[in-house]
Amino acid sequence: MLLYFIKRLAGAVPVLIVVSGIIFALMQLAPGDAVTMLISDEASEADKARIREAWGLDRPPFIQFLNFLGNALTGDFGMSFRYKMPVIEIVLERLPATIELAVAATLIAVGVGVPLGVLAAARPGTAWDAIASAFSFAGISMPNFWLGILLILFFAGYLNILPSGGREPWGLGVESVTGFLIIDSILAGRWDALGAALKHLALPAIVLGTNMTGIITQMTRAQVLDALREDFVMTARSKGVSEARVLWRHAFRNAMVGVVTIIGLEFGTLLSGAMIVETVFAWPGIGSLLINGISSRDFPLIIGLVLVYTGMFIVMNLLIDLFYTLIDPRIRMN
Amino acid sequence: MDNASQTTMSLRDRWHALRTQYRHLTGFKGIYGVLTIVLLVVFGLFADLIAPHAPNRQDLMLALTPPDWRGPHVLGTDHVGRDILSRIIHGARVSLIIATAVALFASVAGVFLGIVSGYFRGRIDSAIQKVAEIFWSFPPLMLAIAIVAFIGQGLTIVIVALTAQRWIPYCRVTRAESMALREREFILAAQSLGAGHWFILRQHILPNVMLSVIVMTSFAMANAIISESSLSFLGLGVPPSIPTWGGMLSDARSYISSAWWMALFPGLAIFLTVLGLNLLGDALRNQFDPKLKSH
Numbered sequence: 001m002l003l004y005f006i007k008r009l010a011g012a013v014p015v016l017i018v019v020s021g022i023i024f025a026l027m028q029l030a031p032g033d034a035v036t037m038l039i040s041d042e043a044s045e046a047d048k049a050r051i052r053e054a055w056g057l058d059r060p061p062f063i064q065f066l067n068f069l070g071n072a073l074t075g076d077f078g079m080s081f082r083y084k085m086p087v088i089e090i091v092l093e094r095l096p097a098t099i100e101l102a103v104a105a106t107l108i109a110v111g112v113g114v115p116l117g118v119l120a121a122a123r124p125g126t127a128w129d130a131i132a133s134a135f136s137f138a139g140i141s142m143p144n145f146w147l148g149i150l151l152i153l154f155f156a157g158y159l160n161i162l163p164s165g166g167r168e169p170w171g172l173g174v175e176s177v178t179g180f181l182i183i184d185s186i187l188a189g190r191w192d193a194l195g196a197a198l199k200h201l202a203l204p205a206i207v208l209g210t211n212m213t214g215i216i217t218q219m220t221r222a223q224v225l226d227a228l229r230e231d232f233v234m235t236a237r238s239k240g241v242s243e244a245r246v247l248w249r250h251a252f253r254n255a256m257v258g259v260v261t262i263i264g265l266e267f268g269t270l271l272s273g274a275m276i277v278e279t280v281f282a283w284p285g286i287g288s289l290l291i292n293g294i295s296s297r298d299f300p301l302i303i304g305l306v307l308v309y310t311g312m313f314i315v316m317n318l319l320i321d322l323f324y325t326l327i328d329p330r331i332r333m334n
Numbered sequence: 335m336d337n338a339s340q341t342t343m344s345l346r347d348r349w350h351a352l353r354t355q356y357r358h359l360t361g362f363k364g365i366y367g368v369l370t371i372v373l374l375v376v377f378g379l380f381a382d383l384i385a386p387h388a389p390n391r392q393d394l395m396l397a398l399t400p401p402d403w404r405g406p407h408v409l410g411t412d413h414v415g416r417d418i419l420s421r422i423i424h425g426a427r428v429s430l431i432i433a434t435a436v437a438l439f440a441s442v443a444g445v446f447l448g449i450v451s452g453y454f455r456g457r458i459d460s461a462i463q464k465v466a467e468i469f470w471s472f473p474p475l476m477l478a479i480a481i482v483a484f485i486g487q488g489l490t491i492v493i494v495a496l497t498a499q500r501w502i503p504y505c506r507v508t509r510a511e512s513m514a515l516r517e518r519e520f521i522l523a524a525q526s527l528g529a530g531h532w533f534i535l536r537q538h539i540l541p542n543v544m545l546s547v548i549v550m551t552s553f554a555m556a557n558a559i560i561s562e563s564s565l566s567f568l569g570l571g572v573p574p575s576i577p578t579w580g581g582m583l584s585d586a587r588s589y590i591s592s593a594w595w596m597a598l599f600p601g602l603a604i605f606l607t608v609l610g611l612n613l614l615g616d617a618l619r620n621q622f623d624p625k626l627k628s629h
Binding site for chain 1: 467468471472473474475476477479480481483484485486556560563564567568569570580583586587590591594597598600601602604605608609612613616
C-alpha cells in the first residue's frame with residue numbers, strides 16, 4: 001500500500017517538471033520585456049541591462065529554466081516583480097483564504113446536493129425529482145461571475161445585509177495564528193470576529209459552491225438509483241427493513257463512494273472557479289493574486305502560482321486514487 | 335415498412351412514431367436545446383440585420399439608460415450609451431465562433447488520437463496517454479489562462495487555449511470505445527479479409543464512436559461558451575473592442591449599484607445558452623447511450 005503510494009507520488013514528479021516546462025516555454029513566447037514593466041521609462045539602457053542581469057533574464061532560456069527548476073525544488077520561486085517579496089511567502093500568506101473559501105463551498109455543495117440527490121432518487125418521476133433536476137441543471141449552467149454579481153446586487157445592494165466583498169472589515173484585529181480567519185477567531189474567542197468572517201464568507205462560498213452543488217445533486221441521484229437496483233436492497237426489503245432505512249443505510253452508503261470521488265474530481269473546477277469568484281468578491285486568496293499578477297505581468301508570481309495550483313490538483317488526484325484503493329480492494333490488484 | 339403503408343401514414347401518426355422513437359430528443363430538454371442552437375446560429379450569423387443598433391455606437395448623452403419596453407433601447411444602455419440588446423446579439427457571434435471552433439478542433443484531434451490509441455495500443459497508446467495526462471494536470475481553465483496571459487489576447491489564441499484541454503475527453507472516451515470494438519467479430523472479420531488498419535479505423539471504428547462524439551460535442555460547446563465568457567470577464571479573452579457577453583459583464587461590475595441591467599441581461603444570455611446546450615447533451619445521451627442515462 002505504502003509502496004503503491006510512493007510509486008504514484010514519484011510518477012507525479014516528471015509530470016510536474018514537464019508542466020513547469022510548458023509554462024516556462026509559454027513565458028518565452030510572451031511579447032514585450034518584463035524589465036520595461038519593472039522600472040520607469042526614464043531608466044537608461046545601462047540600468048535596464050543591470051536589472052536584466054540581476055534577475056538572470058540575460059541568460060539563455062534553457063539555463064534560466066534549469067535554474068528555476070532547481071530553485072523551485074527548494075520552494076524558491078523567485079522574487080515577485082511587483083511585491084518585491086519572495087513569491088512563496090506571498091503565496092503562503094494568501095493560501096489560507098483560498099482554502100477557507102474552497103472548503104466552505106464544498107460543505108455547501110455537499111450539504112445541499114447530497115440530500116437533494118437522495119430525495120430525487122427516492123421519488124423518481126415526482127415533483128421533487130423535477131425540482132432537483134431543474135436545480136442541478138441551473139447550477140451546472142450558471143456562470144459563477146454572473147451569479148456573484150446578482151447576489152451582490154441583491155444581498156449587499158438591495159437588502160444591505162451582507163458585505164459586497166473582502167474577507168474581513170477594516171481593523172478587525174484578530175491575530176493571525178493559522179491564517180484561517182474562522183479558526184483564528186475561535187482561537188481568540190472573538191465571536192464578533194467570527195460573525196463578521198462568516199458574513200464575508202457567505203456569498204463567495206455560495207457562488208463557488210453552486211456549480212458543484214448541481215453536479216453532486218445529479219451524481220448522488222444517479223448513484224443512489226443504481227444502488228437501489230442492487231440485490232442487497234432487494235434482500236433488505238424482503239427482510240422487512242423499513243424503506244427509510246433501505247434508502248439511507250443501504251443505498252446511500254453504497255452511493256457515497258461515487259459521491260466522494262466526484263468531490264475530488266470537481267476539485268480542479270473549484271480551483272478555477274475560485275479565481276473568478278475571488279476576483280468578483282475581492283477575496284484576498286491566490287486566485288485574485290494570479291489575476292492581478294497577470295495584469296501586471298509579474299512573471300515569477302504567475303509561474304509560481306500556476307505551479308502551486310497544478311501541484312495541488314495533481315496531489316488531489318493522487319488522493320482520490322488512494323481513496324479508491326482504500327475503499328475498493330479490487331482496484332489494488334491492478 | 336413498405337412504401338405503400340408509409341404513404342398512408344398520416345402526419346400525426348408519423349409524429350407519434352417519431353416521438354416514441356426519439357422520446358428524449360422531442361421532450362422539453364431536446365426542444366429547448368435545439369432552439370438554443372438555432373437562436374445562437376441565427377443571431378451569430380445575422381447579428382448585423384437583427385440588432386436594432388450598431389453594437390459599438392456610443393452616445394454619452396444616453397449613457398446608463400434603463401430598460402424600456404417601448405423605447406429605442408429595450409434592454410437599456412451601458413456606461414458609454416451603447417445599446418445592450420444589440421451588444422448581446424453581436425456577442426452571440428463570438429460565442430458561436432468559439433463554441434464551434436473549439437468543438438470542431440477538439441473533436442477532430444481528440445477522436446483521431448483516441449481511436450488510434452485504442453486500436454493500436456502499445457507504444458503509440460502510452461505516448462498519447464502521457465501527453466493527455468500532462469495536459470490534464472492543469473486545473474480546468476488554468477492552461478487557457480496561462481496561454482492567454484503570456485501570449486496575448488485574440489480570438490485565435492482563445493480558441494487554441496480552450497482546445498488545448500478540450501480534446502482530452504474526446505480522446506479518453508473514443509479510446510475506450512475503440513479498444514472494445516477491436517475485439518468484436520466484425521473487426522476481426524475485416525482484418526482476416528485483409529483490410530488495412532486505416533481502412534478499419536475509417537470504415538468500422540469511426541462510425542461506431544460517432545454517437546458518443548455527438549453527445550460530447552454538446553457539452554463541449556457549453557463548456558467553451560462558459561470558459562470564453564470567464565476569460566473575457568477576467569479581461570483575458572478577445573480584445574475589448576469586440577462585444578462579448580463576458581466582457582459586458584466585466585464592464586457591468588463598475589456600475590453594479592447604478593445600472594443592474596448592465597449585469598442582468600448579458601449574464602442571462604450566457605446562462606440560457608449554456609443551459610440549452612447542457613440540456614441538449616443530456617437529451618442526446620439519454621436517447622443514444624442508455625449506459626450513461628441520467629434517468
